[in-house]
Amino acid sequence: MLTIGKLGKAAGVKVPTIRYYEQIELLPEPERSAGNQRLYGQSALDRLAFIRHARELGFPLDAIRDLLSLSDEPDQSCAAADVIAKKQLTAVKARIARLMALKAELERMIAQCAQGTVADCRVIEVLSDHSHCAQDHRTSGAAE
């Protein structure tokens, strides 16, 4: 059994964040010790690590709730799971596409910023110029 601090370290999540997740019911209420301290098992660690990674990937907590429900209710109808999975897959694909474009842009920036002075460094120039964009982000929905 892990205390909240150990759990946080194991999952890479800060203690107050864990309590916050419990408050918004993303994590179930854990057991308590005789002295009222939270005690967690392996499943809580898995769940928290999942949340952490999904957050890093930019998923809002609502989407994470959806994803968690896929494993929380393994017997739910395939149709429901399918809808959630497809919706998230669409989001994931869009996110990958946009990140690829951003990666290319960053690499170009770094290549152009070859150890000179800002006078020849085009970092800012590149980042202010829409024409360098691989895709038109002005029409894309709010992704972050």
Added chain:
Amino acid sequence: MLTIGKLGKAAGVKVPTIRYYEQIELLPEPERSAGNQRLYGQSALDRLAFIRHARELGFPLDAIRDLLSLSDEPDQSCAAADVIAKKQLTAVKARIARLMALKAELERMIAQCAQGTVADCRVIEVLSDHSHCAQDHRTSGAAE
């Protein structure tokens, strides 16, 4: 001269966000029309487009402030901007890698759903496993 709405459209930034950036002094106070409406020129558009792109790349506003100040002092070394860009590139690459893993798992689930079973959902497994991480995010600073 552009009104705030035109500027927002041109840069892909919402009107209240522009006013917010002015309030926190990321954008200088613009000229005003006789009727007190904001009027912007090309330099404001460049600056705003830069901010927009940098935000998309995951730079926090403080880092953007730094980058903008670098461009105001063009004799400084480019190294600082380069370091920030490289750090962001690393983060972007790691995100792409993990999104690819999630995408594969979602696709697997959807394929299985088509066959009528959802019993062994491994979405959490895929994203809860630290070993899939490209880098040890547990020590990295806040990425977002």
Added chain:
DNA sequence: GTAAGGTCTCTAGTAGCTATAGCTTCAAGA
């Protein structure tokens, strides 16, 4: 000249945490 729609300021709300205060519990050493 009037109607629609853009813009103004101001305040308040949002997501997702993060920090602080003031207290209690736990574990390890003397």
Added chain:
DNA sequence: TCTTGAAGCTATAGCTACTAGAGACCTTAC
């Protein structure tokens, strides 16, 4: 066994980066 210092508890407030109203004013097209 006592103590002491870290870790935990609740509750509340604050943070970043916006976003959404309300209610009034400006601009433009017919």
